[in-house]
Amino acid sequence: MTGKEKMLEKSEFKEFEKKLPKKVFETALQEFATLPKSKQKKAMELLVKQYLNSLAEPGECVGLVTAQSIGEPGTQMTLNTFHFAGVSEMNVTTGLPRLIEILDARKSISTAMMTIYLKKPYSEGKDLDVIARKLKAMHMEEFIEEISVDIASLQLRLKIKKQKLGDYDLRMDKISRILKKNFKNFDFKVDNEFIIAKPLTREDPLKQLYRLRERVKTVFVSGVKGIKYVLPVKREGEYVILTSGTNLKEVLNLEFVDGSRTRTNDILEVESILGVEAARQAIVDEVYDIIQRQGLNVDVRHILLVADTMCFNGKVQGVTRYGIVKEKPSVLARASFETPIRHFVEASVLGEIDSLNSVLENVMINQPIPIGTGLPRLVMKREEK
Amino acid sequence: MAEVYISGKYVGTVDNAKEFIDQIKTERRLGNLPIDLNIQYDEDYDQVIIETSKGRVSRPLILVKDGKPLLTERHLQQLEKNEISWNDLVSQGIVEYLDASEEENALVAFYAEELTPEHNYLEVAPLAMVGFVTSLVPFGQHNQGVRMIQGSKNQKQAMGIYMANFHQRLDMDVHLLHYPQKPIVKTIMHDISNYEKHAAGQNLVVAIMAFEGYNIEDAIIVNKASIDRGMGRSTYYRPVFAEELRYSGGLTDKICIPDKDVSGYRSEKEYRLLEEDGIVFTEAVVKEGDVVIGKVSPPRFLSAIEDYTLGGTSRRESSVALKHGEQGIIDMVVLTETEAGNRLVAVKVREPKIPEIGDKFTSRHGQKGVIGMIYNEEDMPFTASGIKPDIIFSPHSVPSRMTVAHLIELLAGKVGALAGRYIDGTMFDSEKPEDLRKELLKLGFRDDGSEVMYDPVTGKRYLARIFVGDMYYLRLKHIVANKMHARARGPVQLLTRQPTEGKAREGGLRLGEMEKDTFVAHGASLLLKERFSSDSTVIPVCNNCGLIGIHDYRKDKVYCPVCGDKADIRFVEVSYAFKLLLDELKSLYVHPKLKLKLKY
Numbered sequence: 001m002t003g004k005e006k007m008l009e010k011s012e013f014k015e016f017e018k019k020l021p022k023k024v025f026e027t028a029l030q031e032f033a034t035l036p037k038s039k040q041k042k043a044m045e046l047l048v049k050q051y052l053n054s055l056a057e058p059g060e061c062v063g064l065v066t067a068q069s070i071g072e073p074g075t076q077m078t079l080n081t082f083h084f085a086g087v088s089e090m091n092v093t094t095g096l097p098r099l100i101e102i103l104d105a106r107k108s109i110s111t112a113m114m115t116i117y118l119k120k121p122y123s124e125g126k127d128l129d130v131i132a133r134k135l136k137a138m139h140m141e142e143f144i145e146e147i148s149v150d151i152a153s154l155q156l157r158l159k160i161k162k163q164k165l166g167d168y169d170l171r172m173d174k175i176s177r178i179l180k181k182n183f184k185n186f187d188f189k190v191d192n193e194f195i196i197a198k199p200l201t202r203e204d205p206l207k208q209l210y211r212l213r214e215r216v217k218t219v220f221v222s223g224v225k226g227i228k229y230v231l232p233v234k235r236e237g238e239y240v241i242l243t244s245g246t247n248l249k250e251v252l253n254l255e256f257v258d259g260s261r262t263r264t265n266d267i268l269e270v271e272s273i274l275g276v277e278a279a280r281q282a283i284v285d286e287v288y289d290i291i292q293r294q295g296l297n298v299d300v301r302h303i304l305l306v307a308d309t310m311c312f313n314g315k316v317q318g319v320t321r322y323g324i325v326k327e328k329p330s331v332l333a334r335a336s337f338e339t340p341i342r343h344f345v346e347a348s349v350l351g352e353i354d355s356l357n358s359v360l361e362n363v364m365i366n367q368p369i370p371i372g373t374g375l376p377r378l379v380m381k382r383e384e385k
Numbered sequence: 386m387a388e389v390y391i392s393g394k395y396v397g398t399v400d401n402a403k404e405f406i407d408q409i410k411t412e413r414r415l416g417n418l419p420i421d422l423n424i425q426y427d428e429d430y431d432q433v434i435i436e437t438s439k440g441r442v443s444r445p446l447i448l449v450k451d452g453k454p455l456l457t458e459r460h461l462q463q464l465e466k467n468e469i470s471w472n473d474l475v476s477q478g479i480v481e482y483l484d485a486s487e488e489e490n491a492l493v494a495f496y497a498e499e500l501t502p503e504h505n506y507l508e509v510a511p512l513a514m515v516g517f518v519t520s521l522v523p524f525g526q527h528n529q530g531v532r533m534i535q536g537s538k539n540q541k542q543a544m545g546i547y548m549a550n551f552h553q554r555l556d557m558d559v560h561l562l563h564y565p566q567k568p569i570v571k572t573i574m575h576d577i578s579n580y581e582k583h584a585a586g587q588n589l590v591v592a593i594m595a596f597e598g599y600n601i602e603d604a605i606i607v608n609k610a611s612i613d614r615g616m617g618r619s620t621y622y623r624p625v626f627a628e629e630l631r632y633s634g635g636l637t638d639k640i641c642i643p644d645k646d647v648s649g650y651r652s653e654k655e656y657r658l659l660e661e662d663g664i665v666f667t668e669a670v671v672k673e674g675d676v677v678i679g680k681v682s683p684p685r686f687l688s689a690i691e692d693y694t695l696g697g698t699s700r701r702e703s704s705v706a707l708k709h710g711e712q713g714i715i716d717m718v719v720l721t722e723t724e725a726g727n728r729l730v731a732v733k734v735r736e737p738k739i740p741e742i743g744d745k746f747t748s749r750h751g752q753k754g755v756i757g758m759i760y761n762e763e764d765m766p767f768t769a770s771g772i773k774p775d776i777i778f779s780p781h782s783v784p785s786r787m788t789v790a791h792l793i794e795l796l797a798g799k800v801g802a803l804a805g806r807y808i809d810g811t812m813f814d815s816e817k818p819e820d821l822r823k824e825l826l827k828l829g830f831r832d833d834g835s836e837v838m839y840d841p842v843t844g845k846r847y848l849a850r851i852f853v854g855d856m857y858y859l860r861l862k863h864i865v866a867n868k869m870h871a872r873a874r875g876p877v878q879l880l881t882r883q884p885t886e887g888k889a890r891e892g893g894l895r896l897g898e899m900e901k902d903t904f905v906a907h908g909a910s911l912l913l914k915e916r917f918s919s920d921s922t923v924i925p926v927c928n929n930c931g932l933i934g935i936h937d938y939r940k941d942k943v944y945c946p947v948c949g950d951k952a953d954i955r956f957v958e959v960s961y962a963f964k965l966l967l968d969e970l971k972s973l974y975v976h977p978k979l980k981l982k983l984k985y
């Protein structure tokens with residue numbers, strides 16, 4: 001940190017403190033300390049001038065500039081998916097499809113992923129494989145070696161991979177209990193490496209057994225529901241676990257997880273668990289990440305504006321006709337987006353008034369748009385007769 | 386156990402796929418199955434796919450057995466003596482047609498010398514891998530694939546002599562090259578297709594160099610003297626038609642010089658070229674607006690009221706005149722009848738098109754470009770022997786596109802022109818570039834084709850030697866004169882009062898959604914308003930009920946359809962499109978009210 005180094009006296013530059021944002025002012029105090037005394041004040045004055053120049057002017061069309069600044073690089077984006085750190089069966093959607101997914105605020109995203117950070121002893125590699133096993137959602141399918149229907153004695157025999165059970169810290173009787181919970185109509189017995197299922201009712205037992213044979217595979221056994229793949233990687237000197245599939249709520253409850261840094265790319269999940277402010281930040285981070293990955297350069301402030309627009313109603317809304325467009329106050333603007341007749345009919349039923357405050361409406365009726373040079377008005381009003 | 390599909394439908398399984406396929410193929414060769422049936426074995430999926438459907442592209446290959454082609458010397462002799470034909474070879478199972486899927490299982494040799502026992506097929510000729518137009522590209526084996534496709538597409542748009550009886554035909558949009566030449570560098574396909582009978586290009590001297598900057602971005606510099614001597618000159622033919630239609634009630638159109646009392650009469654000047662029968666004379670020089678075929682029609686069913694009120698059968702002018710920007714010379718007049726038995730007059734207009742800045746030219750390698758500048762002969766650089774290039778081509782067009790054949794053709798053309806012979810550039814079977822270089826050296830030139838050149842302005846020698854040669858250039862049918870268009874004012878659409886669209890209707894150039902956004906982003910509010918004011922109208926609005934009022938010009942009175950004469954009517958300036966929107970809302974039983982407020 002530069003904090004211990006030389007720093008200018010705050011009191012000497014009090015006049016500039018109000019003119020600059022706090023962070024800029026404090027950085028300036030540090031940076032300008034190396035300058036000769038005579039030039040410090042001059043530098044501050046220049047800084048204020050530059051700062052004022054960099055502000056958006058009244059009437060600046062920030063929304064449209066944002067749209068252009070994100071839209072233009074969007075046309076250059078490649079549709080490439082990248083492979084998830086060497087796991088070939090996992091393609092991660094990036095680029096334009098992912099961007100559209102985020103901006104539309106889709107309910108189900110194509111590749112949900114988590115980055116799980118670990119607490120101290122574990123982040124150095126302690127019990128990493130145990131942690132990985134605790135995270136991954138395991139289903140019966142993965143423990144069954146063989147299923148056979150014994151027609152003579154009306155039984156279903158499940159041969160279990162005992163070795164694998166041990167790896168996941170499970171025992172036969174535990175499995176049998178889980179199965180019992182899921183299938184109340186059956187009786188499960190452990191017989192060495194077999195689990196034997198018997199229907200309790202006498203009603204068409206064979207049909208019951210065949211149905212059980214299929215259903216038993218999908219029974220959830222251990223781990224965190226929804227986490228399909230787990231991949232521990234070393235990142236900046238500590239072990240981090242990447243997952244395919246997401247379940248933020250349960251992962252945060254695990255005692256070895258560092259909840260303050262752990263994240264998911266499912267924005268709506270973030271919203272439901274951590275709230276809209278976190279979702280806003282998640283949108284910014286995700287969009288910025290996509291654009292960076294494509295080797296493009298977009299100012300964060302454009303992305304911030306988009307994220308703010310998507311969240312300012314207190315809930316995440318997509319940039320779609322069901323999302324923020326629906327919230328536009330102008331009938332004409334909404335009608336010009338999609339399905340015009342429906343919007344006109346609805347507006348007329350409600351007796352809506354379009355006060356023609358925004359850009360689009362005024363373009364439509366060929367009036368000056370209230371942006372830039374069209375914004376200033378005369379303060380003095382002429383007396384109406 | 387392989388699954389068997391016929392034209393995409395599952396039909397069953399076979400135990401031994403390979404044996405099954407061999408059996409099918411044998412039957413096909415015996416003529417028991419159609420020759421266009423193709424069979425493929427997909428090893429990854431263990432499937433046998435049989436295709437019989439339409440629309441597959443297939444190509445002939447010579448069958449090979451034990452490393453020896455079934456096509457023997459004897460067959461070739463018989464073919465030469467016309468004792469057998471191609472179809473005999475196909476029916477005897479010597480030549481087979483393979484589609485893309487069966488080709489997957491085939492190992493095909495390029496040349497007979499390459500054959501090994503593993504090969505199943507031999508190319509009839511390596512050239513057969515590409516289509517007809519692509520095989521017209523010389524030295525194509527040195528080009529990148531994409532350029533071959535683009536080169537082929539360009540060749541299809543070249544001017545030439547498309548039919549020997551062109552002067553009797555009435556085709557639309559015809560360009561005819563005045564002096565087509567046989568290419569010096571040709572392929573076997575030029576001979577096979579009788580290309581010299583309908584050639585579509587000219588052998589031009591091309592220098593590859595940057596010169597004065599007018600050949601940047603694929604443009605070419607052209608020698609004015611070359612154009613004066615006929616390089617790239619062409620004629621454009623355009624027919625116009627007029628038919629004497631028959632209407633109900635015994636009324637018909639009439640082709641004649643319209644009377645002055647016909648409604649819509651143009652002016653005497655515009656009819657001046659018509660002879661008594663109402664048709665122009667041949668070799669008349671016509672300009673835009675001149676009537677070519679005079680015609681009057683009976684009044685339309687619902688035309689203006691005065692047609693009826695004035696009594697009598699007033700007729701309507703419906704002559705055919707040259708459209709905006711058109712001109713030319715009348716080439717031919719044809720009088721005939723349509724299928725329905727109506728009299729039909731067709732007039733062919735001819736217009737010479739001399740190459741000008743903006744016209745498009747191309748070599749045969751997808752290296753198209755427009756003329757960037759035309760220089761007088763004395764302003765063109767020259768070689769030591771005094772040769773001045775017809776075209777100066779930019780060197781920057783070559784490296785990124787990797788059209789090596791373009792350069793080889795330039796060299797080959799030079800050899801051909803100097804040695805007085807045609808060069809064979811057939812793809813995969815061409816004369817060797819090394820041999821051509823040796824020959825060029827023997828002819829007294831540098832073997833790399835480069836020559837010393839001199840600056841036309843200072844007369845000084847250029848420090849670099851310039852690659853000069855001879856190559857076949859094609860003039861493409863995209864001509865600026867037919868495309869150039871601008872408008873300051875002009876016709877508007879009836880419904881929206883916005884400017885019409887398209888060159889033919891003298892339309893405006895649209896300032897679209899994204900262009901609008903740039904104005905908005907700049908905050909140029911009033912500029913945007915002005916740009917979009919093409920349909921601006923002043924409408925009377927009732928301040929009381931908000932409806933659009935009525936302005937009766939005859940009585941010079943404004944009133945509201947609801948509130949009547951006493952209404953407080955204000956005039957508001959809006960786009961006509963908005964007024965139309967209000968009308969359409971009213972037709973939807975929606976009452977749009979305008980609330981007026983003083984802006985200032």
Ligand SMILES: [Zn+2]
Nearest residue numbers: 927930945948
């Ligand atoms: Zn009224």
